Amino acid sequence: MTTLSFFKYQGTGNDFVLLDDRAQLFDIDNHQLVRFLCDRRRGIGADGLILLRPHQQLDFEMVYFNADGYVGSLCGNGSRCAVAFAHDLGLINRETHFQAADGPHEAHIDEDGLVHLRMQDVLGQQEVEEYGIFLDTGSPHLVRFQPASTLAELNVFAEGRVIRYNERFREKGTNVNFVEAPAVPGQPWQVRTYERGVEDETLSCGTGVTAVALAASKRGATSPVHLRTPGGDLHVAYEARPDGSFTNVYLSGPAQRVFSGTIEL
Numbered sequence: 001m002t003t004l005s006f007f008k009y010q011g012t013g014n015d016f017v018l019l020d021d022r023a024q025l026f027d028i029d030n031h032q033l034v035r036f037l038c039d040r041r042r043g044i045g046a047d048g049l050i051l052l053r054p055h056q057q058l059d060f061e062m063v064y065f066n067a068d069g070y071v072g073s074l075c076g077n078g079s080r081c082a083v084a085f086a087h088d089l090g091l092i093n094r095e096t097h098f099q100a101a102d103g104p105h106e107a108h109i110d111e112d113g114l115v116h117l118r119m120q121d122v123l124g125q126q127e128v129e130e131y132g133i134f135l136d137t138g139s140p141h142l143v144r145f146q147p148a149s150t151l152a153e154l155n156v157f158a159e160g161r162v163i164r165y166n167e168r169f170r171e172k173g174t175n176v177n178f179v180e181a182p183a184v185p186g187q188p189w190q191v192r193t194y195e196r197g198v199e200d201e202t203l204s205c206g207t208g209v210t211a212v213a214l215a216a217s218k219r220g221a222t223s224p225v226h227l228r229t230p231g232g233d234l235h236v237a238y239e240a241r242p243d244g245s246f247t248n249v250y251l252s253g254p255a256q257r258v259f260s261g262t263i264e265l
């Protein structure tokens, strides 16, 4: 019988198992183990799992797995939790540079505990016929703007799966974000997300709200954009370039440790 020490964090309801794997002992090909650890009935339960590992030049590297057990692309909320974890471990102070799936990132934790994560520049967006707007913010996202007062009742699981598995997106998959514009300017943009690799609606998606904020810049949103998800509020700041790309993109929001423990394997 072996045991594994873990920490549980959540960022606006997107929850993760975090492992201090600086010894690099975790078998990243053990998809079944990751699925077990993320299993909400038989394991710890989470939307994803994150390894914190050493990096030659940067403060640390984060390796992100979706709950399906496979290494994923950039996880925005998971990155913010990894920064909070590194801070809690005493690895960093308030500023950090770390490696994630899409390359290096800088981030800082402010006095209120909010984590501000700089995203990679986003090259631009592309209309995808009747589906919506597609952007890659470190993970692939389709953004669909919904009519007013329809988001709350939408069956995100069913509607998200239809798009995620259709022939246009099936091969690599995509995350699907359903958005409702504020009824009154200054109120938040409301977002619900179906997440690839979790294959369900999550309470929030960091790279997803980033994609929504950038897509909404063509519909009257201005930086910083206030976004409200079922898991809580996030803010996205950016600078739009004349060529349609975006730079200085920052995702800001809380990241909290919930509990730590050991699990029997």
Ligand SMILES: N[C@H](CCC[C@H](N)C(=O)O)C(=O)O
Binding pocket: 014, 066, 072, 073, 074, 075, 076, 077, 078, 139, 140, 175, 195, 196, 197, 198, 204, 205, 206, 207, 208
């Ligand atoms: N499930 C996503 C990765 C995690 C995205 C989300 N958790 C975030 O906060 O960005 C994907 O496979 O594209």
